[in-house]
Amino acid sequence: MQEIRLYIEKLSKENFDNFIDLRTKFIGSIGSDRTRLLDTTKINRLKDDAFSINPKYEAYLGKIGLDYVAYADFKISYSTLMALPSFFLDEIFVIDNFRNLGIGMTMFDFCIRKAKKKGCGKIELAVPNQNEKAKFFFESNGAVPIGMTYYQIDPLDIKIGKPLGKMTYADFMRKKSKSKLARLNSLAIDNIN
The missing domain is CATH 1.20.5 (Single alpha-helices involved in coiled-coils or other helix-helix interfaces)
Incomplete structure (x- = not known):
């Protein structure tokens, strides 16, 4: 059996198009509505926000040989309750052909190491209720449901x-x-x- 070597590299201007390709596959895999589709405006905003002086998020791509097969992205915020930084894992995605090979676990372990290195007091993530596979994955790797309901508000739809x-x-x-x-x-x- 041949060993699979996953290389994890930080999002850069050189691999940004590969990140967008992976994000497009992710959006297609969740059957998302049109508001999540990537258009030129969103792509440019993602690029600007990743490479600004104070980046709004960090992303890392998993690569096997010449193929980019996975990514993880996260943000660091602050927990006033713990008085420590908080690590919010936004997404881990592995393309279909490379699932069940331990790549998702490797990306998750990488994120845990990043959170520890940044001195975070907690790692947070949100999983859609209907995604039983993701819930099983995270719970079997130490994540505990905290009994909270996350809400999302589009500020453009709210009349103040x-x-x-x-x-x-x-x-x-x-x-x-x-x-x-x-x-x-x-x-x-x-x-x-």
Whole structure:
């Protein structure tokens, strides 16, 4: 049996097109809606965000021979609860022909080493409820479901206005100044009488 050697390399301008090819395969594999498809605008934004002075994400590509077969991407945020950095594993993807060969596990181990090296207090990831294979993979490798529901909001779809049933800070300040004014008026009337 021939040994498979997976080389993991950091996303660079030279391998960026390979990353986009892998992401396109990933999006196709999950049967995603049109909002997740990669267009020129998103590709340019991914490139700018990866190679800016303060990159918004990190990505690593797995390569066997000349073929790019996997990637993992993540972000570092901060946990005020732990007072430590937090590692958010966004995606690990292995193309179909190379699954069940230990590549996903190798990419996951790589991410764990990165989190430890960066001093992270926790590794977070989100798995779609219907992806039983991914849930099994992560749970059998030490991930524990934490009983939280993650939400996603598209800020372009939200109309910002007065919250229903709740007082805004501006409402509070108006009410407070009206109440002060009412007290001053009553004091003035009492002083006149």
